[in-house]
Every structure is written in C-alpha cells, then in structure tokens.
Amino acid sequence: MEGDPVLQLRVFSLNCWGIRYLSRRRQERVRLIGDSLCREPFDLVLLQEVWSEQDYGLLREKLGSCCPFSHYFRSRVIGSGLCVFSKFPILDTLLYQYSLNGYPYMLQHGDWFCGKSVGLGDNEQQQGVMATSSPLQLHAEYCRDKDTYLAHRLVQTWELAQFIRHTSHAADVVLLGGDLNTQPQDVGMRLLRGCTGLRDAFAEAKRFEGCKDGCTLIPDNCFTVKTELQPFPLGIRIDYILYKTESNFAVKCEELRTTTGTAPGQDIPYSDHEAVMATLHVRRQERPQGASAAEPLPADPVTEAPADAVTEALAEVRVGLQGARRRRYAAGRLAVLALLLLLLQAAAALGALAGWGAAQPFPALSCCLLAALALGILLGATCLHLLHVTEGRLLQAAEEEMRMALPLRRP
Amino acid sequence: MEGDPVLQLRVFSLNCWGIRYLSRRRQERVRLIGDSLCREPFDLVLLQEVWSEQDYGLLREKLGSCCPFSHYFRSRVIGSGLCVFSKFPILDTLLYQYSLNGYPYMLQHGDWFCGKSVGLGDNEQQQGVMATSSPLQLHAEYCRDKDTYLAHRLVQTWELAQFIRHTSHAADVVLLGGDLNTQPQDVGMRLLRGCTGLRDAFAEAKRFEGCKDGCTLIPDNCFTVKTELQPFPLGIRIDYILYKTESNFAVKCEELRTTTGTAPGQDIPYSDHEAVMATLHVRRQERPQGASAAEPLPADPVTEAPADAVTEALAEVRVGLQGARRRRYAAGRLAVLALLLLLLQAAAALGALAGWGAAQPFPALSCCLLAALALGILLGATCLHLLHVTEGRLLQAAEEEMRMALPLRRP
Numbered sequence: 001m002e003g004d005p006v007l008q009l010r011v012f013s014l015n016c017w018g019i020r021y022l023s024r025r026r027q028e029r030v031r032l033i034g035d036s037l038c039r040e041p042f043d044l045v046l047l048q049e050v051w052s053e054q055d056y057g058l059l060r061e062k063l064g065s066c067c068p069f070s071h072y073f074r075s076r077v078i079g080s081g082l083c084v085f086s087k088f089p090i091l092d093t094l095l096y097q098y099s100l101n102g103y104p105y106m107l108q109h110g111d112w113f114c115g116k117s118v119g120l121g122d123n124e125q126q127q128g129v130m131a132t133s134s135p136l137q138l139h140a141e142y143c144r145d146k147d148t149y150l151a152h153r154l155v156q157t158w159e160l161a162q163f164i165r166h167t168s169h170a171a172d173v174v175l176l177g178g179d180l181n182t183q184p185q186d187v188g189m190r191l192l193r194g195c196t197g198l199r200d201a202f203a204e205a206k207r208f209e210g211c212k213d214g215c216t217l218i219p220d221n222c223f224t225v226k227t228e229l230q231p232f233p234l235g236i237r238i239d240y241i242l243y244k245t246e247s248n249f250a251v252k253c254e255e256l257r258t259t260t261g262t263a264p265g266q267d268i269p270y271s272d273h274e275a276v277m278a279t280l281h282v283r284r285q286e287r288p289q290g291a292s293a294a295e296p297l298p299a300d301p302v303t304e305a306p307a308d309a310v311t312e313a314l315a316e317v318r319v320g321l322q323g324a325r326r327r328r329y330a331a332g333r334l335a336v337l338a339l340l341l342l343l344l345q346a347a348a349a350l351g352a353l354a355g356w357g358a359a360q361p362f363p364a365l366s367c368c369l370l371a372a373l374a375l376g377i378l379l380g381a382t383c384l385h386l387l388h389v390t391e392g393r394l395l396q397a398a399e400e401e402m403r404m405a406l407p408l409r410r411p
Numbered sequence: 412m413e414g415d416p417v418l419q420l421r422v423f424s425l426n427c428w429g430i431r432y433l434s435r436r437r438q439e440r441v442r443l444i445g446d447s448l449c450r451e452p453f454d455l456v457l458l459q460e461v462w463s464e465q466d467y468g469l470l471r472e473k474l475g476s477c478c479p480f481s482h483y484f485r486s487r488v489i490g491s492g493l494c495v496f497s498k499f500p501i502l503d504t505l506l507y508q509y510s511l512n513g514y515p516y517m518l519q520h521g522d523w524f525c526g527k528s529v530g531l532g533d534n535e536q537q538q539g540v541m542a543t544s545s546p547l548q549l550h551a552e553y554c555r556d557k558d559t560y561l562a563h564r565l566v567q568t569w570e571l572a573q574f575i576r577h578t579s580h581a582a583d584v585v586l587l588g589g590d591l592n593t594q595p596q597d598v599g600m601r602l603l604r605g606c607t608g609l610r611d612a613f614a615e616a617k618r619f620e621g622c623k624d625g626c627t628l629i630p631d632n633c634f635t636v637k638t639e640l641q642p643f644p645l646g647i648r649i650d651y652i653l654y655k656t657e658s659n660f661a662v663k664c665e666e667l668r669t670t671t672g673t674a675p676g677q678d679i680p681y682s683d684h685e686a687v688m689a690t691l692h693v694r695r696q697e698r699p700q701g702a703s704a705a706e707p708l709p710a711d712p713v714t715e716a717p718a719d720a721v722t723e724a725l726a727e728v729r730v731g732l733q734g735a736r737r738r739r740y741a742a743g744r745l746a747v748l749a750l751l752l753l754l755l756q757a758a759a760a761l762g763a764l765a766g767w768g769a770a771q772p773f774p775a776l777s778c779c780l781l782a783a784l785a786l787g788i789l790l791g792a793t794c795l796h797l798l799h800v801t802e803g804r805l806l807q808a809a810e811e812e813m814r815m816a817l818p819l820r821r822p
C-alpha cells in the first residue's frame with residue numbers, strides 16, 4: 001500500500017510572547033528566534049503572539065534566505081499575532097476570526113482586542129504535495145480552578161473544528177501549530193481531535209526529545225509565572241503540532257522536539273513558551289482497488305468524536321450561557337436605573353425652571369455631576385448589555401449546533 | 412463525456428427585508444413567503460435579512476413538510492440575518508464574518524451591528540452528490556455616486572472569494588445565493604467571479620422569465636425607494652444565484668426566474684427585493700482517460716481573474732485606506748485636544764485648591780460641565796481612533812494581498 005517517502009516536512013511552532021512594552025526582553029528574543037531559525041532551517045514556521053509588525057519585519061528579514069515566503073495575519077486593534085514563514089510559495093491565505101473572544105472591558109487580559117484567530121496558508125510543497133498550514137491561538141486560561149473563559153474557548157474550539165473540516169479538503173496535508181491553551185486531556189482537546197481527526201505529533205512521534213511529557217510551559221523557563229504552574233511541577237503541554245492527511249497521502253511523525261528553557265549559549269529562553277518542532281514524513285498511498293475517485297465528506301461531522309467530549313463541552317457552554325444571561329440582565333437593570341435617575345433629574349430641573357418647587361433642594365453643581373454620572377452609566381451599561389446579548393446569542397448558536405450533533409452519536 | 416442527468420436542484424434566494432419595527436408589513440410578508448414556498452417547493456432556500464428569530468421560527472414551521480432541515484446563522488448584536496432551508500439533511504455548517512463591515516456610529520445604516528457574513532451548509536443531495544449552499548449578503552450601497560462603503564464591500568468580496576476557494580473543495584456543487592449589493596458589471600462582481608470561477612445563473616440560464624434584464628430591485632415594487640432607482644428606469648440586478656462544480660460534475664442552469672413585484676393574488680410584494688429562482692441540472696462527468704485522480708488546487712488564486720478587476724479593486728481599497736488614515740488622525744487629534752483640556756482644568760482646579768489664584772475665574776458648575784464634556788469626547792475619540800486603526804489595518808492587509816496577487820497575472 002505504501003510507496004517511498006515523497007516528502008520530509010520540518011515544522012516549527014512557537015508562541016513568541018511578543019507583547020509590545022509588556023513582554024520582557026522582547027526584541028532580543030525575537031532576534032534570537034530569527035537567528036536560531038536561520039541556523040536550523042524549517043520548511044514551515046508557524047508563529048503566534050508576534051503582535052508587533054516591526055518584529056514580523058525583523059523575522060522576515062532574518063528568514064529571507066531559508067523561508068523566503070511569509071504572511072502576517074491582521075485582525076482587530078492589535079492584530080491576530082499570527083504569522084507563517086515558508087520555504088515554498090504561499091499561494092492563498094484565509095483568516096478566520098472566532099466569534100467569541102473574551103470581553104473588551106477585561107483590559108488586563110486583552111484577548112478581545114487581539115481578535116484570536118486561525119490563519120491558513122496554502123503551500124505547494126515539493127512533488128506537487130499541497131499543504132495547508134495554520135498557526136492558531138485560542139483564548140488564554142487565566143485561572144484553571146475558576147476558568148471564566150472556558151465556554152468561550154470551547155466555542156472557539158468548536159468553530160476551529162468546523163473551519164478545519166470545511167477547508168481541509170483543499171490540501172493533501174493539513175498542519176496546525178499553535179498555543180491552544182488547553183491540556184491534552186482537557187475537553188477542548190478531545191473535542192477538537194475527535195471532530196476533525198487531527199493527530200497529535202507528540203503522541204504519534206517515533207522519537208521525542210525535549211521537556212518531560214512534551215511540556216511547553218515549564219517552571220524552568222525564567223519568564224513563566226511560577227505560581228500558576230504550582231499544581232504542575234513538570235509544567236503543562238498546551239502548544240501542539242497537529243496534522244492530518246486528505247486524499248491519497250499518509251503522514252508519520254518521525255521526530256518531535258521541544259526547546260528546554262534557556263536558549264543554547266544565552267541567558268534567556270526564546271519565549272515564555274517552549275517551541276515545538278516536528279519532522280513529518282509524507283508518503284503517497286495507492287488507492288485501494290475499486291475505490292471511488294471521489295471522496296465525499298464524512299456524512300457525520302462528529303463521526304470520530306467521543307460523544308462524551310461533545311456532552312461535556314455542551315454542559316460548559318450552557319454554564320457560560322447562564323453567565324452571559326446573568327450579565328445581560330445585570331447590565332440591562334443598571335441601564336434602566338440610570339435612565340430613571342436621569343428622567344427624575346430632568347423632571348426636577350423642569351420643575352425648578354417652572355417655579356413649582358419653593359427652592360431647589362440640591363445645588364446645581366451636584367445635580368450636574370449626578371446627571372453626567374447617570375449618563376455615563378447609561379451609555380456604559382447599554383454597551384455592556386449589547387455585548388452580553390451578542391455573547392448569549394453566539395453561545396446559544398454553539399449550544400444548538402453541539403446539541404444537533406449529539407443524537408447522531410447516540411446508538 | 413456526459414452521462415445522464417443525476418440531479419435537478421431547485422434553488423430559491425430572497426432578501427426578505429425583515430427588519431423588526433422598520434420593515435413595512437413584515438410579518439404579513441414572512442407568512443406570504445412561507446406560503447409561497449409551500450406551494451412551490453424548492454430543494455434549497457437561501458434567505459437573507461431574516462433578522463428576527465420569530466420570523467425564522469415561523470418559516471421553519473411553514474416549511475416543515477417541504478424543507479424540514481434548516482439552519483439560522485447567528486452573529487453580532489442583531490444576527491447575520493442569513494438562514495438556509497433544505498429538503499435534505501444539513502450535515503455541517505460554518506459562518507464566516509467579514510472583517511470589515513461599516514462603522515458602529517453609522518446607526519442609520521446599521522450594517523456594523525448585524526455582522527454581514529457568508530453562511531455555509533453542507534448537504535448530501537440525492538445519489539451522493541455533495542452540495543455546499545451559502546446564503547450571503549455584502550455591505551449595502553447607500554449612494555452609488557458617493558459610495559463611502561465601496562472599499563469595505565471590496566474587502567468583503569475579496570474575503571468571500573478566499574473563503575469560497577478554501578471551502579469549495581469539500582463539495583461537488585457549490586451554490587451561492589444572496590444580495591451582493593453589486594451590479595453585474597461592477598468591479599466587485601468581476602473580482603468575485605474571476606477569483607472563484609463562479610458562474611452567474613442569469614447569464615447561463617437556458618430559459619429566463621421575470622423582470623427585464625433579471626433586475627431584482629425594480630421601481631414597480633411598492634417597497635423600493637424610487638429616488639434611489641432614478642438612474643436605472645428598469646431597476647438593477649444585485650441579487651444572484653451563483654454556482655460552480657468541483658470534482659467530476661457539471662452544472663447547467665436550465666431555468667431562471669424572478670418574481671415581478673406584487674405577489675400573485677396579493678396587494679404587496681414578498682420583499683423590497685425580487686426573489687431569484689434557479690433550476691439547475693447536475694450531471695456526473697466521466698474523468699478523461701489518463702487524468703490524475705487527485706485534483707490540486709489551482710496554483711494561481713486569481714488564474715481566472717481579469718487583472719483589471721484586481722487593479723481596479725486595489726485602487727478603490729487604497730482610496731479607502733487614505734480615508735481610514737484621515738479619520739484615524741482626526742479622531743486621534745480630537746482625543747489629544749480633549750486630554751489637554753482635561754489636564755488644563757485639573758491644573759486650574761489644583762491651583763484653586765492650593766490658593767494660588769486670587770479667585771476662581773469660572774464658576775464650579777461650568778468647570779464640571781466642561782470636564783464631563785471633555786471626558787466624554789476623550790473616551791469617544793479614543794474609541795473612534797481604535798476603530799479606524801483597525802479599519803486601516805484590515806484595508807492594508809487586503810491591499811497587500813491584492814498587490815501580491817497581481818504580479819502573477821502580469822505577462
């Protein structure tokens with residue numbers, strides 16, 4: 001069934017932690033990453049959190065000789081932070097921005113502003129093998145015990161799975177690399193892998209070298225927040241290289257490596273995350289005798305998904321939906337109260353002007369300040385209300401889709 | 412080369428003009444649409460501007476017997492307004508929201524709030540033919556002579572073309588139906604058709620019946636704004652059914668019809684747009700002897716696109732980019748001025764508290780009002796600045812992609 005190896009693909013993925021003014025020793029690290037990628041060239045480099053276009057420009061300059069083709073995916077205010085560098089021409093691109101991505105008022109988390117997305121670049125590799133390579137990032141998990149964003153991240157995972165199912169038919173090899181902010185045993189990861197048939201390079205690798213258990217956020221890295229990793233003395237694995245094949249190809253992961261904290265010969269690591277590096281062998285497979293040339297889309301979108309993962313995700317999305325409704329009502333109530341206060345003040349002012357009251361009970365200054373405050377609250381609460389209406393709608397849409405997908409799984 | 416007809420597909424597309432509280436005789440028209448679709452059943456019904464979920468519910472109820480499968484695409488505050496009804500099961504869905512879609516402060520236009528999108532539903536039709544059907548809508552054209560949103564609509568068209576190229580490989584037949592707010596000879600339409608290879612059912616139809624020149628916004632419709640159609644006495648054609656095939660199938664449009672204003676036996680039309688109805692014949696084609704089973708993606712994404720359309724779109728996007736930059740600077744300047752005013756007032760207030768000034772030059776009430784106003788302007792201008800920063804980024808991204816696509820076309 002199997003022919004000779006037709007293609008060796010070396011893939012590099014790293015969350016670069018390149019937040020301007022916030023990430024420590026950013027420019028130094030970006031230069032280090034560029035130099036390292038020049039020394040050991042890869043066919044595909046999938047980077048995340050490259051928020052600054054100057055950093056992207058610097059990397060493009062450095063990688064000009066080994067990965068001359070590149071694309072920077074722009075979105076929202078700050079950008080998606082995603083970029084892809086390739087040894088072979090990038091023929092076509094597409095950016096898919098998740099519908100839900102945190103809240104604009106959570107400034108300290110900032111996910112909303114950067115428009116977390118999955119990018120997609122089509123490459124023609126050697127010998128006519130088409131590959132789509134996608135750098136991606138999901139919403140961060142700021143607190144594992146009380147993960148406020150779990151529902152948002154699960155909706156992102158669900159949309160990501162839909163996106164992969166719809167776009168993967170255009171290529172022979174589908175490659176994803178990125179920071180999924182999800183551990184291998186988490187419901188999100190089971191959902192994604194189950195719904196798409198994507199395989200985890202770490203689990204499939206013939207040889208592995210790097211941090212124990214393939215961890216990519218480790219206490220030994222001087223940039224990680226040690227307190228966050230306290231429950232995990234070895235660290236956690238949240239960065240992945242995932243792959244699958246379409247048509248008549250088979251992929252095997254020959255080797256997987258991770259960086260291990262401090263960069264060789266330096267006093268700092270490349271990032272607060274560890275890089276993941278995979279060597280994949282793509283082989284052409286003969287089509288079985290009598291098989292049809294046309295390969296229809298699998299009839300059941302969650303054929304491979306454990307119903308448990310969908311059920312679990314569904315429960316979390318429902319919890320999120322309840323929260324969104326609570327916040328929507330709270331914001332709506334606040335807006336109504338502010339409006340009532342404004343109307344009351346307007347009535348009092350009109351009364352004073354018409355001379356109904358004997359004397360104005362409050363000084364004009366306090367009245368004006370109170371009116372300005374009420375107006376501010378009214379505007380703010382209305383915006384918040386609309387935000388949570390939208391959040392509720394999108395969570396409900398995902399909830400319905402998951403619910404619809406479930407009966408197909410039941411025996 | 413051609414076998415027997417394997418499938419007849421009857422497709423219906425209509426912009427339903429279903430804006431709650433604003434669209435005239437909305438509920439009556441929705442009932443009319445439902446009744447009409449029950450009398451003459453279609454295999455696929457692609458509707459736009461169904462903003463109210465109650466309307467969708469009513470249609471779902473009415474179409475339960477002829478099109479039992481349906482999906483409502485939710486997005487943003489109001490929703491995408493898109494829904495699809497199908498005679499055959501919908502196996503998988505995906506919603507792609509365009510990155511640019513007007514401005515939130517243009518409340519009278521409201522496009523921003525509804526998150527214009529393209530939906531996608533996978534159907535397995537009879538005899539194993541896979542179809543993806545996409546209802547879609549692009550940003551409205553409010554004034555043809557001074558079309559402020561042309562750049563946004565062209566970026567949407569560009570993203571739509573990318574989306575179709577990436578998702579169309581999953582199906583045998585790709586169907587799009589919707590209100591493109593673009594006339595057939597416009598740059599957007601040439602760009603879309605050229606970049607995707609989509610064919611226009613009106614241009615390809617063997618038989619046609621309906622409004623002259625296939626117009627879908629006609630002066631005879633009592634809901635259209637007559638002044639907007641003054642330069643076009645016959646009306647304009649902005650609603651389309653477009654199609655293409657992948658793999659081993661060929662599609663021909665046997666018949667195309669449009670409604671012609673007032674609904675039969677009623678005093679009102681179904682909507683302010685005319686419905687488009689196509690009968691397509693899908694035939695299985697034999698693969699030529701010696702042809703490879705694997706069909707690679709076309710190497711050049713704009714192989715079929717006239718370079719002229721890309722050049723023209725590029726010029727319009729650049730005009731849009733200049734506008735976005737102007738608006739960004741204006742908002743930024745305003746924010747800085749408001750901040751200076753606030754600082755000045757703070758200094759004056761501190762001075763008065765410290766007893767530096769002999770007497771306060773302004774009454775406290777005026778000072779407070781001015782400070783509140785300055786604060787409001789500062790907040791508003793900062794939001795506007797961020798909005799136009801994002802707009803500029805996204806226009807620049809599209810400009811770069813179009814520019815990159817161009818040299819491939821040049822001899």
